[in-house]
Amino acid sequence: MREERFDVVVAGSGIAGLSAAVAAAQGGARVVVLERAPRDERGGQSRYTEAYLRMKSEAEVTDDFETHIAANGSGAIDPDLVMELARPPSDRAPYARALGIVDPDVLQTFSERAGPTIAWLKGFGIRFDFLPTQFLTKSQPRLLPVGGGLAVVEALAAEAERLGVAFRYETTARELDQDDEGRVTALVARDADGTVRFAGQVVLACGGFEGNGEMATRYIGPRAVHLRPICKGGYFNRGEGIRMALDIGATGAGEFGSFHAEPVDPRSGVSEPSVFIFPYGILVNKDGGRFVDEAPGTVDAHYERVTRRIFEQRDGIAWVVLDARHTRIPNYRLGIRTDQPPVVAESIPALARALELPEDRLAATVAEYNAACRPGAWRPLELDGLATEGLLPRKSNWALPIDEAPFHAYPIMSANVFTFGGLQVDAGARVVDGDGRPIPGLYAAGEIIGMYYGTYTGATSVLKGMVFGRIAGEDAARPRNS
Numbered sequence: 001m002r003e004e005r006f007d008v009v010v011a012g013s014g015i016a017g018l019s020a021a022v023a024a025a026q027g028g029a030r031v032v033v034l035e036r037a038p039r040d041e042r043g044g045q046s047r048y049t050e051a052y053l054r055m056k057s058e059a060e061v062t063d064d065f066e067t068h069i070a071a072n073g074s075g076a077i078d079p080d081l082v083m084e085l086a087r088p089p090s091d092r093a094p095y096a097r098a099l100g101i102v103d104p105d106v107l108q109t110f111s112e113r114a115g116p117t118i119a120w121l122k123g124f125g126i127r128f129d130f131l132p133t134q135f136l137t138k139s140q141p142r143l144l145p146v147g148g149g150l151a152v153v154e155a156l157a158a159e160a161e162r163l164g165v166a167f168r169y170e171t172t173a174r175e176l177d178q179d180d181e182g183r184v185t186a187l188v189a190r191d192a193d194g195t196v197r198f199a200g201q202v203v204l205a206c207g208g209f210e211g212n213g214e215m216a217t218r219y220i221g222p223r224a225v226h227l228r229p230i231c232k233g234g235y236f237n238r239g240e241g242i243r244m245a246l247d248i249g250a251t252g253a254g255e256f257g258s259f260h261a262e263p264v265d266p267r268s269g270v271s272e273p274s275v276f277i278f279p280y281g282i283l284v285n286k287d288g289g290r291f292v293d294e295a296p297g298t299v300d301a302h303y304e305r306v307t308r309r310i311f312e313q314r315d316g317i318a319w320v321v322l323d324a325r326h327t328r329i330p331n332y333r334l335g336i337r338t339d340q341p342p343v344v345a346e347s348i349p350a351l352a353r354a355l356e357l358p359e360d361r362l363a364a365t366v367a368e369y370n371a372a373c374r375p376g377a378w379r380p381l382e383l384d385g386l387a388t389e390g391l392l393p394r395k396s397n398w399a400l401p402i403d404e405a406p407f408h409a410y411p412i413m414s415a416n417v418f419t420f421g422g423l424q425v426d427a428g429a430r431v432v433d434g435d436g437r438p439i440p441g442l443y444a445a446g447e448i449i450g451m452y453y454g455t456y457t458g459a460t461s462v463l464k465g466m467v468f469g470r471i472a473g474e475d476a477a478r479p480r481n482s
């Protein structure tokens, strides 16, 4: 087996891996980045994201940042164990450090280090601004890097190259080596010529398992057959990082049976062909019936829950049915990212025929919905409380009758933006074992850190990569840190 020696070995060249590589190189370490994709496709999911960041300024996260993550930070849990986590880390019972739930220290570090990490990234020429998003209504601000995730990937990769970081493309990390004391000493990888052992402290930044149908089925269940990654970058993330760490005793964290769901047009092959216009129409399934409140609140806060209900429908598909009014919403195109045209018809029965939905049932569904709409002021860019009456499920906002031709429809399925299951880390991005102790020489950063349960705290995943990537790189660059 070939062997190469470095101080720090990073798996993955997304935002997390590149943040780690640059931080470690700044700390004086000799660093290598292993990346399964060819150079032109480096950057994984990070390459494709617009990279919304849940921040109210370049210096501060939003007011709800910690409470939202904490409220969605575990499954069902014994309240005594939650109390245990309120104690200082050194006083906690060991089992409490390996519960796989969001550790308050990790969360505090995440929140505190976000602003300084943005300032650090600006040093590489990356600019941030509050740019328009695809959400026509929102409850929290989103800061964006100008040029999206790709701009961050390119700037960090250029900085890494300038600092002398070595890159090995088309090289797939497969397993961890440990010494007799349990310290991780190397990452073993495969390239076109065979097996290579990369010696050094290891940072796993190789994403989740959205690109691995077998793991998705094993953890999410058989319905995962109706899911697909939201962009081509997701197909590179096949879960090896999670598996190899679990194999040496790491603690899993995050809801393994879940994922971040986003509504997309199944007809499209572009990255993130989202359809966020559904609050202004009705959603119907293959039987032509409604099944969910399409507009329970602002779209940024509720689209994931609505999309999960679409995922539950027969064959994982639904259609949004709209009338001509939606085209009069200012900037309504922001909420429709698909490159595919709507299916358009002059009547609801004609629309049903075009969609191959049961004609009578769709007509009855629309008629029933229209009859439940009440007069009132329609204010499409704010919560207007214009709700249906006497209809189940109700529609809570923007409930105008669907009666003005032409009628439009888009098919919608749930994309798997990323999987929730991953690894537990401490506030230093060190991977924690089943007894709550850091595994020496092993770090994790980005999507591979398991943190989410239930509802995703939107616009925190890229930030997680940046913040914990940088922390991991800084710490791994310190000699013989454990």
Ligand SMILES: Cc1cc2nc3c(=O)[nH]c(=O)nc-3n(C[C@H](O)[C@H](O)[C@H](O)COP(=O)(O)OP(=O)(O)OC[C@H]3O[C@@H](n4cnc5c(N)ncnc54)[C@H](O)[C@@H]3O)c2cc1C
Pocket (backbone or CB within 6 Å): 011, 012, 013, 014, 015, 016, 017, 034, 035, 036, 037, 042, 043, 044, 045, 046, 047, 048, 049, 050, 051, 052, 053, 149, 171, 172, 173, 174, 205, 206, 207, 230, 231, 233, 234, 236, 237, 238, 239, 240, 241, 271, 272, 417, 418, 445, 446, 447, 448, 458, 459, 460, 461, 462, 463, 465
């Ligand atoms: C279209 C889209 C929109 C999104 N929007 C947002 C948003 O607005 N805000 C937000 O916070 N999050 C968003 N997300 C999620 C976010 O982009 C990702 O969670 C984040 O970019 C992950 O960064 P990462 O570095 O951990 O992983 P990635 O960027 O996926 O990088 C992982 C890298 O590891 C490589 N790799 C995988 N396995 C191996 C292996 N075994 N060996 C070597 N290399 C390997 C992959 O090829 C990839 O380059 C979005 C995601 C997508 C796809």
